[in-house]
Amino acid sequence: MILTKSVVFEALRIEPPVPFQYGKARENIVVHSHDAAFEIKKGEMIFGYQPFATKDPRIFNDAEEFVGNRFVGDGEKLLKYVYWSNGRETEDPTAENKQCPGKDLVLLVSRVFLVEFFLRYDTFTVETAKALALGSTVTFTSLIKATTI
Numbered sequence: 001m002i003l004t005k006s007v008v009f010e011a012l013r014i015e016p017p018v019p020f021q022y023g024k025a026r027e028n029i030v031v032h033s034h035d036a037a038f039e040i041k042k043g044e045m046i047f048g049y050q051p052f053a054t055k056d057p058r059i060f061n062d063a064e065e066f067v068g069n070r071f072v073g074d075g076e077k078l079l080k081y082v083y084w085s086n087g088r089e090t091e092d093p094t095a096e097n098k099q100c101p102g103k104d105l106v107l108l109v110s111r112v113f114l115v116e117f118f119l120r121y122d123t124f125t126v127e128t129a130k131a132l133a134l135g136s137t138v139t140f141t142s143l144i145k146a147t148t149i
C-alpha cells in the first residue's frame with residue numbers, strides 16, 4: 001500500500017490535473033522563490049502554474065522522470081512540495097483556504113483504481129503522447145487478463 005500511495009502521489013506531482021491557478025491578492029504579500037522575493041500588491045491578479053513547483057529540480061531529483069517509489073520511506077518528506085490540490089499534500093482543506101475538499105476522495109479512488117487494474121491484468125502495453133496544453137494521453141494497445149482471479 002505504501003508503494004501504491006507513492007505511485008498516485010507521483011502521478012499527481014508529475015502532471016497536476018488542474019495545473020493553472022489564479023486569484024486576486026486580498027492583501028499585500030511577498031512570494032519567495034529559492035533566491036528572490038516578489039512583492040504583490042492588494043488587488044493584483046496572481047497566476048500560478050503548479051508544475052513549476054511540483055517539478056522543481058532543486059527539490060525533486062530527476063524531476064521530469066516518473067519515479068514510482070519517490071515518496072516511500074524518507075521520500076515522504078517531499079510530500080509537502082506536492083500541490084495538485086491547491087495546497088500542500090501535507091495540509092487539509094479548511095473553510096479558510098481554497099484547497100480541494102475532494103482531496104482525500106481523489107486519493108482513495110485513484111489508489112483503488114490502480115490496485116484493481118493490477119489485480120485484473122497481468123500485462124499491458126500503452127502508447128503515450130504529450131499534448132501541448134492539455135496534458136498527456138495514454139492509449140492501451142494490449143491487455144492480458146490475470147490468470148489468478
Ligand code: HEM
Pocket residue numbers: 016017018020021022084085086097098099100101102103105106
Ligand atoms: C483529480 C481530481 C481533482 C483535482 C485535480 C482537483 C483539484 C482542485 C483544485 C486545484 C482546486 C482549487 C481550484 C482553485 O481555486 O484554483 C479544487 C477546488 C475544489 N474541488 Fe477539487 N479536484 C479534484 C476532484 C474533486 C472532487 C472529486 C471533488 C468533490 C467531491 C472536488 C471538489 C472541489 C471543490 C468544491 C473545490 C472548491 C473549493 C473552494 O473554492 O474552496 N474536487 N480542486
